[in-house]
Amino acid sequence: MSNQHKNRTTVDIYGQQYVIVGLESTSHVRLIASLVDDKMREIGSRNPSLDISKLAVLTAVNAVNDYIKMKDQLERLQAELIREKD
Amino acid sequence: MSNQHKNRTTVDIYGQQYVIVGLESTSHVRLIASLVDDKMREIGSRNPSLDISKLAVLTAVNAVNDYIKMKDQLERLQAELIREKD
Numbered sequence: 001m002s003n004q005h006k007n008r009t010t011v012d013i014y015g016q017q018y019v020i021v022g023l024e025s026t027s028h029v030r031l032i033a034s035l036v037d038d039k040m041r042e043i044g045s046r047n048p049s050l051d052i053s054k055l056a057v058l059t060a061v062n063a064v065n066d067y068i069k070m071k072d073q074l075e076r077l078q079a080e081l082i083r084e085k086d
Numbered sequence: 087m088s089n090q091h092k093n094r095t096t097v098d099i100y101g102q103q104y105v106i107v108g109l110e111s112t113s114h115v116r117l118i119a120s121l122v123d124d125k126m127r128e129i130g131s132r133n134p135s136l137d138i139s140k141l142a143v144l145t146a147v148n149a150v151n152d153y154i155k156m157k158d159q160l161e162r163l164q165a166e167l168i169r170e171k172d
């Protein structure tokens with residue numbers, strides 16, 4: 001991993017700048033950042049009294065929830081594919 | 087949706103309490119909260135100078151990134167399943 005080229009991408013999320021370092025392309029990092037920004041604005045508009053750290057934690061809760069649902073769906077589909085191939 | 091029973095679950099994430107209201111079971115909400123808590127502690131241990139709101143935003147970025155990768159994998163698998171069924 002250490003020999004692979006790492007990209008540094010500066011993104012703006014909810015009015016704050018972040019430097020994201022990783023193997024992903026700049027365009028991918030920008031896409032992810034814009035999805036997080038959108039989700040924070042959506043949750044923030046429904047809960048205007050939340051401070052930024054609580055808003056960010058609830059955004060993370062939301063994203064992890066979506067991830068776990070998608071993972072369950074993927075596992076069901078993998079099982080179905082194995083049955084189809086038999 | 088409004089007729090469905092909503093659960094209120096109090097969880098602790100990174101030392102703060104949150105009340106999560108939704109259709110998900112309490113045990114599911116607790117699982118998600120513990121995953122977010124773990125991820126925040128993991129990112130926080132690698133970046134001890136981050137304040138809680140930046141840490142939470144980076145946790146959300148991480149979770150959305152995992153979600154998008156899983157979504158791509160799911161779409162590839164769905165296409166494969168369609169081919170298998172033909």
